[in-house]
Amino acid sequence: xxxxxxxxxxxxxxxxxPTTHVDTNAIEDGDAMLLARIGRGDERALAExxxxxxGRIRSxxxxxxxxxxxxEDIVQDTFWSVWRKAGRWDARGVKVLTWIYRIxxxxxxxxxxxxxxxxxxxxxxxxxxVEPAPGAExxxxxxxxxxxxxxxxxxxxxxxxxxxxxxxxxDVATTEIAARLGVxxxxxxxxxxxxxxxxxxxKMERDAVGDGDRAR
Numbered sequence: 001x002x003x004x005x006x007x008x009x010x011x012x013x014x015x016x017x018p019t020t021h022v023d024t025n026a027i028e029d030g031d032a033m034l035l036a037r038i039g040r041g042d043e044r045a046l047a048e049x050x051x052x053x054x055g056r057i058r059s060x061x062x063x064x065x066x067x068x069x070x071x072e073d074i075v076q077d078t079f080w081s082v083w084r085k086a087g088r089w090d091a092r093g094v095k096v097l098t099w100i101y102r103i104x105x106x107x108x109x110x111x112x113x114x115x116x117x118x119x120x121x122x123x124x125x126x127x128x129x130v131e132p133a134p135g136a137e138x139x140x141x142x143x144x145x146x147x148x149x150x151x152x153x154x155x156x157x158x159x160x161x162x163x164x165x166x167x168x169x170x171d172v173a174t175t176e177i178a179a180r181l182g183v184x185x186x187x188x189x190x191x192x193x194x195x196x197x198x199x200x201x202x203k204m205e206r207d208a209v210g211d212g213d214r215a216r
Contacts, residue, residue: 027052027097028095028096028097030052031049031052031053031095031096031097032096034046034048034049034052034096035049035082035086035089035096036086038082038083038086039086039087039088039089040087046079046082046083049079049082049096050075050079053097053100054075054079056097056101057074057075057078057079057100057101057104058071058072058074058075060101060104060105060108060165060166061074061075061104061107061108063165064105064108064112064161064162064165065108065111065112066150066154070111073111074104074107074108074111075104077107078100078103078104078107079100081103081107082100082103094179095179098176098179098180101166101180102179102180102181102182105162105180105181108158108162109158109159109162112158112161113158148202148206149199149203152198152199152202152203153165153199156195156198156199159181159183159191160191160192160194160195160198161195162181163177163181163188163191163192163195164191164192164195164196164199166180166181167192174188174189174192177192
């Protein structure tokens with residue numbers, strides 16, 4: 001069974017989730033039928049579900065962890081859990097994709113917690129950027145700001161980080177963010193408010209330091 005997941009999830013490195021507009025009701029119905037087949041032990045149905053949604057899960061995991069290897073592990077763990085739990089999924093509850101997102105986010109948060117136990121202090125290291133070409137000062141500034149924002153996001157508490165990453169795609173409503181996190185809509189809104197407030201404060205602090213440096 002694990003080999004089947006590996007065979008499908010491995011190529012997700014080279015895939016991205018579709019951006020065209022599709023019939024979401026048809027997708028939800030198709031997902032439900034696939035999950036029912038998975039619950040009966042159909043590995044081909046699992047492979048099709050991974051092909052449908054594995055790219056989305058990997059993208060979220062990569063942005064959460066900052067590590068391609070960790071993202072692949074989370075994809076594997078997520079769909080392994082789908083395989084094991086498909087027979088217990090209730091079609092009257094959350095949508096299949098929402099359920100899969102919830103599993104993946106829990107894997108992301110669990111990994112984050114385990115790392116905090118292993119680390120004494122600090123965040124995951126950020127890879128050193130490639131040196132810009134001579135004269136590319138603007139690119140250097142943009143690169144440094146992106147690195148700083150990435151570090152700020154990774155420094156957020158795990159659930160705030162998950163909420164802000166879901167919201168940053170621009171096409172997920174707060175109700176769906178709440179469903180994917182397994183919290184109330186009000187709780188999801190509070191997570192977003194706190195995350196954005198922290199990120200704004202970090203940006204203001206960087207700007208203040210930069211202004212001070214230029215004034216010298």
